[in-house]
Amino acid sequence: MVLSIYDTFSRAPKEISSGNGVVSMYCCGPTVYRDAHVGNLRTFLLSDLIARTIRLSGLNVDMVQNITDVGHMSDDFQEDKMLEQSEKEKIDPFEIARKYEERFHHDLSNLNIIPAQKYPRASESIELMHEMISALINKGAAYVAEDQCVYFDAQSFEGYGQISGNRLDSLKPGHKYEFVEDGAKKFHADWALWKTAGNRKEMIWDSPWGPGFPGWHIECSAMSLKFLDSHVNVHVGGIDLRFPHHENERAQSNSITGTESVDLWVHGEHLLFEGRKMSKSAGNVVLLNDVIAKGFDPLALRLCFLENRYRSQMDLSWQSIASAHDTIKRWRSKIAGWGLSNSIKIDSTILAFLENDLETPRVITYLRSVEKDSNLTDAEKSNAFLFADQVLGLHLSRPEKVKALSEELNLLLAERENARAAKNWALSDELRIRLESAGLEISDSAAGQSWSWR
RNA sequence: GGUGGAAUGGCCGAGAGGCGAGGCAAGGGACUGCAAAUCCCUCUACACGGGUUCAAAUCCCGUUUCCACCUCCA
Incomplete structure (x- = not known):
């Protein structure tokens, strides 16, 4: 084919x-x-x-x-x-x-x-x-x-x-x-x-x-x-x-x-932004740098495009970019958990979708179903995503980039850990708000506090 | 006026004759000190009028509305 x-x-x-x-x-x-x-x-x-x-x-x-x-x-x-x-x-x-x-x-x-x-x-x-x-x-x-x-x-x-x-x-x-x-x-x-x-x-x-x-x-x-x-x-x-x-x-x-x-x-086909044609006069021209400046992975934009047929007009919005950003993050983290293989097997379902007039929306839907399918092994799931990613180009095998933490943020994290150990919830919550406004995501579990970049 | 498309739930959007995509938002639940993230559940639609068919969101005819191009917009 x-x-x-x-x-x-x-x-x-x-x-x-x-x-x-x-x-x-x-x-x-x-x-x-x-x-x-x-x-x-x-x-x-x-x-x-x-x-x-x-x-x-x-x-x-x-x-x-x-x-x-x-x-x-x-x-x-x-x-x-x-x-x-x-x-x-x-x-x-x-x-x-x-x-x-x-x-x-x-x-x-x-x-x-x-x-x-x-x-x-x-x-x-x-x-x-x-x-x-x-x-x-x-x-x-x-x-x-x-x-x-x-x-x-x-x-x-x-x-x-x-x-x-x-x-x-x-x-x-x-x-x-x-x-x-x-x-x-x-x-x-x-x-x-x-x-x-x-x-x-x-x-x-x-x-x-x-x-x-x-x-x-x-x-x-x-x-x-x-x-x-x-x-x-x-x-x-x-x-x-x-x-x-x-x-x-x-x-x-x-x-x-x-x-x-x-x-x-x-x-x-053309792209609308929040329902309107992008134009200088409408003031809704969006650049890739604007997407990046808002803290989104530029590949979130790529995923947004892939979820729509290339021959249809599509309506892009900040909300859809945000949602795509989260999806990519989730996929990368899941794939890392499923394990990477160095030999990717051909997934004929995905290939058939792509070869049929670039049906990337179907590929995405298919991947979402693979993600949830409890009958598949981790290796099978990982393979489907990595095979598709050769065309999707979302860097799904890439571990989340870890920007170095500033000393200040490190101190805040340590302080919060202490506050949690002392069950000082008021201080702990206050510190969490400060960390989150600096772009971190804090999660607490039985194993203790952990963090990642938004 | 000519040309090329489109109309699907609160929003975005796949699907192209039969078994109701999916995502976002919203509501509920699990987890949590409380959250976040994650997971589970709930919500059900195909512009209008005819026609074809056992069966139409899907095919045909008509109508309406919208978008794009018409001489240097991706």
């Missing part, structure tokens, strides 16, 4: 394909002008789940994720997101890019996401894009307009819109935004491959069409074809990218290769 995933293009589950036992994957990466929020991270986790499941089935994965550090325009179409942020922070745009790129990798690591093989940067792939744009012009799929920009000719690509279901003739120009007819494009659905510099002074490159900068969609085509040998087995991205980004990417890539360049399009 191999993994089947729902394919947006054919609207049905489809088995993943591979060449020589290696599955090529491309995942649309971040635009590094700000921190990734937990919604972005959900999509990045999706590619990790796919890659881990593929590996569990015995195949290899070659994954590429781009870093967009130029060409992604702000909502008003006027300014590059990078330059806008550069203006705000008074830092060079490339420094901005490296800063947020670094933080992006840090977030991935905190979420226990296995790194891709390559993270090519748009700003370092300009030559690649030039080559592709030239090739598209030669094939008659793109044209240089009067405004010195190069546009893709949407009508040249038969089957434009098949991923999203949109049709060129029913796409209304400018429905969402006020449509500004600049006269340069031949058709309203055409998009820019290369934009002329105009007044722009930073982040511009020379090109056969004059100084300028690349459009957003061309980078993914250029990088995916270059670094994955002209064919992508699995393409991953957020649902919002289905149209127009992936539609345009497909048109570009297929025009170059003359074939269907992507086998399987996977889209992750």
